[in-house]
Amino acid sequence: xxxxxxxxxxxxxxxxxxxICEVIRLAKKFGISKLFLLGDVFRHGHFQNxxxxxxxxxxxxxxxxxxxxFLVGFCYLNPANSPDFMIEEIERCVVKNGFxxxxxxxxxxxxxxxxxxxxxxxxxxxxxxxxxxxxxSTGRYNEESTPADIADLASRFPxxxxxxxxxxxxxxxxxxxxxxHKNVYVDSSGSQAVAGMVEYAVKTxxxxxxxxxxxxxxxDFSAQIGRIYGAEISKKDKSKILGxxxxxxxxxx
Amino acid sequence: MIDINTALGNWPxxxxxxxxxxKLSKHLKQEGISQALVSSIDAIFYPDPDVYNQLLAxxxxxxxxxxxxxxxxxxxxxxxxxxxxxxxxxxKIYPGYHNYSLLSNPVYSLADKLIENGMSLMIQMRVxxxxxxxxxCQIPAVPVADIxxxxxxxxxxxxxxxxxxxxxLVPLTSNTENVYVDISxxxxxxxxxxxxxxxxxxxxxxxxxxxxxxxxxxxxxxxYAEIDKKTLTLITETNAKKVFKLK
Numbered sequence: 001x002x003x004x005x006x007x008x009x010x011x012x013x014x015x016x017x018x019x020i021c022e023v024i025r026l027a028k029k030f031g032i033s034k035l036f037l038l039g040d041v042f043r044h045g046h047f048q049n050x051x052x053x054x055x056x057x058x059x060x061x062x063x064x065x066x067x068x069x070f071l072v073g074f075c076y077l078n079p080a081n082s083p084d085f086m087i088e089e090i091e092r093c094v095v096k097n098g099f100x101x102x103x104x105x106x107x108x109x110x111x112x113x114x115x116x117x118x119x120x121x122x123x124x125x126x127x128x129x130x131x132x133x134x135x136x137s138t139g140r141y142n143e144e145s146t147p148a149d150i151a152d153l154a155s156r157f158p159x160x161x162x163x164x165x166x167x168x169x170x171x172x173x174x175x176x177x178x179x180x181h182k183n184v185y186v187d188s189s190g191s192q193a194v195a196g197m198v199e200y201a202v203k204t205x206x207x208x209x210x211x212x213x214x215x216x217x218x219x220d221f222s223a224q225i226g227r228i229y230g231a232e233i234s235k236k237d238k239s240k241i242l243g244x245x246x247x248x249x250x251x252x253x
Numbered sequence: 254m255i256d257i258n259t260a261l262g263n264w265p266x267x268x269x270x271x272x273x274x275x276k277l278s279k280h281l282k283q284e285g286i287s288q289a290l291v292s293s294i295d296a297i298f299y300p301d302p303d304v305y306n307q308l309l310a311x312x313x314x315x316x317x318x319x320x321x322x323x324x325x326x327x328x329x330x331x332x333x334x335x336x337x338x339x340x341x342x343x344x345k346i347y348p349g350y351h352n353y354s355l356l357s358n359p360v361y362s363l364a365d366k367l368i369e370n371g372m373s374l375m376i377q378m379r380v381x382x383x384x385x386x387x388x389x390c391q392i393p394a395v396p397v398a399d400i401x402x403x404x405x406x407x408x409x410x411x412x413x414x415x416x417x418x419x420x421x422l423v424p425l426t427s428n429t430e431n432v433y434v435d436i437s438x439x440x441x442x443x444x445x446x447x448x449x450x451x452x453x454x455x456x457x458x459x460x461x462x463x464x465x466x467x468x469x470x471x472x473x474x475x476x477y478a479e480i481d482k483k484t485l486t487l488i489t490e491t492n493a494k495k496v497f498k499l500k
Binding site: 138168169218219 | 386388438467468
């Protein structure tokens with residue numbers, strides 16, 4: 001069983017892909033049975049207003065309704081928006097439409113107390129939060145979070161499951177940052193398939209805290225799954241990373 | 254399958270599994286790779302790359318499927334001797350790491366010599382994703398525009414670009430006849446099908462960038478490619494044989 005815990009649709013310059021069916025067709029070819037749809041997070045730039053956020057989530061709702069057995073929805077939010085709006089949007093996406101978690105990108109650094117209201121709501125609903133983060137030596141976006149910022153968020157909300165995406169981009173420093181926070185998991189999505197990173201993450205965090213993700217459509221299922229297949233870890237750990245952990249963390253049927 | 258982009262040695266920022274020729278050979282065979290071009294990683298930073306070129310050549314003697322590609326720094330006085338001593342019909346350069354421009358006299362002299370010897374020029378555009386470089390060791394990628402200009406100046410010199418990004422493929426290959434690219438860093442949705450929309454198959458070579466990247470990440474790009482067998486064979490074998498004059 002393979003579950004891809006990190007895809008976007010459509011996305012920036014890839015808007016030429018007008019049909020999610022093509023993504024699903026390709027996913028099935030690789031043995032993937034579910035895709036976590038995190039929303040078109042850059043559709044309106046980095047700092048979306050409430051109407052723009054609703055539009056992004058409307059599209060995710062529509063797509064999940066069309067492919068309920070394959071797509072798992074996530075509610076995209078800009079934590080700088082009003083608390084009332086965010087709570088309403090979480091109710092709409094998670095409670096009414098069965099989304100499995102929340103997604104934050106780079107609109108607000110996750111150390112901000114503005115995240116508190118949504119994190120509390122996530123805790124009440126028992127849904128996980130996917131918070132983008134990266135260590136990049138070429139300079140980061142103003143509000144972009146680092147793994148150290150995620151560690152801060154995790155210490156403030158130890159009962160909320162937090163997914164830190166981009167294993168290779170966060171690097172060994174990022175893995176060490178969150179290693180002591182048992183409520184933080186890492187996904188393998190994005191960047192080049194840098195050798196040794198999966199092994200390091202398994203050794204440092206344990207295989208139970210790692211999820212396979214691709215970051216499609218900017219990336220490819222081939223190289224991203226190849227990263228897991230090519231890692232020198234046990235078959236059991238590969239199975240956990242490729243799907244079993246996602247089932248457990250997100251209570252999937 | 255022929256892998257044109259592999260290496261052996263130590264790198265300060267990563268820890269590799271394939272640390273010896275025997276381990277590399279076994280690993281590549283397991284991945285379905287029967288022949289590979291191999292360079293020395295230590296030669297990148299060592300002041301005289303030929304010290305490690307020679308150590309590599311000796312270490313590969315018992316592994317005929319692993320062909321040593323020498324690294325040349327054209328601003329050092331021994332570049333011509335290294336070119337002449339190479340049994341493989343190519344040398345590799347690292348303009349970013351060795352801090353020179355492709356559009357400079359030392360490179361022009363090297364290009365002339367390679368043409369004279371019937372050899373190809375391999376340009377390592379980058380070794381790692383620039384975003385992940387050590388903050389105090391940020392090495393610039395080789396500019397695409399410089400490669401295009403150099404290739405245009407020497408149309409009979411095959412120029413093989415290693416580790417270009419997907420977005421760099423069209424600028425590299427659209428107006429040049431003699432520029433080739435490897436697939437190690439190339440990635441987008443349905444990679445090979447998408448790439449072949451813009452880049453002729455004759456310009457694409459299979460490269461994994463082992464041991465920096467998981468070899469399987471590259472082999473799965475071709476294994477799952479939605480392309481005909483003839484095109485696939487061009488990319489994984491025929492083009493490499495032609496460009497590097499391999500048997």
